[in-house]
Amino acid sequence: MATGRTHRPATRSRGIPEATVARLPLYLRALTALSERSVPTVSSEELATAAGVNSAKLRKDFSYLGSYGTRGVGYDVEYLVYQISRELGLTQDWPVVIVGIGNLGAALANYGGFASRGFRVAALIDADPAMAGKPVAGMPVQHTDELEKIISDNGVSIGVIATPAGAAQQVCERLVAAGVTSILNFAPTVLSVPEGVDVRKVDLSIELQILAFHEQRKAGEDAAAEAALPAVARDDAAIEAAADNVAASRKGPDGDVPAVMPA
């Protein structure tokens, strides 16, 4: 999961818990799907399943927004879509700039999920003069020299950094100086920003490392089980020794082979 936030103290009352905010987009996506299928109402149970959470959590989350359900019936899909959209600020237009148009930046520029929810890619910016003017996702790449002007002309408050780690802090500082107050950072660096600027980080290799950690544990468990050891206390040596056996016993059933679409 992406994470990392800079925050002012939770002064104001009736603040929605951060954990709840992070789930609202999930609910919104599930609700949008229901809306497209013209489903009029959902129960907390159904919606929770669709969003991949449990229903108690969902109900508590919604209780922070206000009470938009009907006891004995459920929630009105359209109404909830509206309320959550409004709460997330998606009823307004958010111009976004992407800085660093390499593989990842280009992928982001082409990503449909942005436009579909109020985000508009206002500009693509790269430091390579050779990139300037080149169309990516139907939009000409602009040179870094224009950064400040672009931000200011478009009233951009959200910036996406997809540069190499070495350039990220500099880019960040220029974005912030130009008026950006929210940054989504894909570069594998800790950005330091002034008070009042939010940073969220998405780090691919960190996610993999977390998976590797659990994977390693599973390997240890499997091996312990196979060796018919009592599954009680953990023993580091045993786990380490067992780790070498990972992936030894894998099966590859090719029963039904459904088609997969290209990304």
Place this chain on the structure above:
Amino acid sequence: MATGRTHRPATRSRGIPEATVARLPLYLRALTALSERSVPTVSSEELATAAGVNSAKLRKDFSYLGSYGTRGVGYDVEYLVYQISRELGLTQDWPVVIVGIGNLGAALANYGGFASRGFRVAALIDADPAMAGKPVAGMPVQHTDELEKIISDNGVSIGVIATPAGAAQQVCERLVAAGVTSILNFAPTVLSVPEGVDVRKVDLSIELQILAFHEQRKAGEDAAAEAALPAVARDDAAIEAAADNVAASRKGPDGDVPAVMPA
């Protein structure tokens, strides 16, 4: 923040807290940088700053791994790198497959951060027959038909899904059936997986929505401050009204303009 996990109950003792696990890669990155600069030891304070956390948290985190520091001195950089790498399972080789070689899949394939930490891209897989054989990141794309064989031949236990949402669940099922037990999902869908399979999700549009939420709040605050209203209780109507003024007053100082590298 990327997130989302499927988990067996925390049966085993001496489990490292999930929150700590999620920070270990951060420490590792900071330590690696120190190591490259041949710094022999660090204090919890220095390392914490470099990793973007506070020192109490860092010390508590390390206390779960064992006590690898020296009071009055700090931590031995090389030794810590080794201990954390081992704990994360990065001393072994993790073959990974990427399914869905669109813009994002290609970006992932080219991403250097994988190889640098024990992850090896074993194969790139796509359902489009036209992609088959095409080289991406110096490696030929293989057709989905080969999925099971690839997983099995390479002992792959970690899969990355970068397909469109519609294909993700099917791909996921095939990966799992073929022996994959950890999945990093970039498709904007909730994947359902059997017990024992870990899923982590990275969702770009969710991250932006979370930023938009905070951005909206800031706009409300700013407006309230400008209007010289008492900064006490929140008033929804006022915030909504003020939201339209976002980005009205932006300055674009072009003082020093450092160069930015392409991504």
Place this chain on the structure above:
DNA sequence: CATTGTGAACCGTTTCACAGCC
């Protein structure tokens, strides 16, 4: 009477503050 909304208990995580140790 099915389903929401929510106090209260619970649990994991963070922070504090200081004892322990080099």
Place this chain on the structure above:
DNA sequence: GGCTGTGAAACGGTTCACAATG
């Protein structure tokens, strides 16, 4: 003296369980 390691307190989030209610 300086810095780690860690109990204990504080906090935020989740889950439970049931009263409220359309």
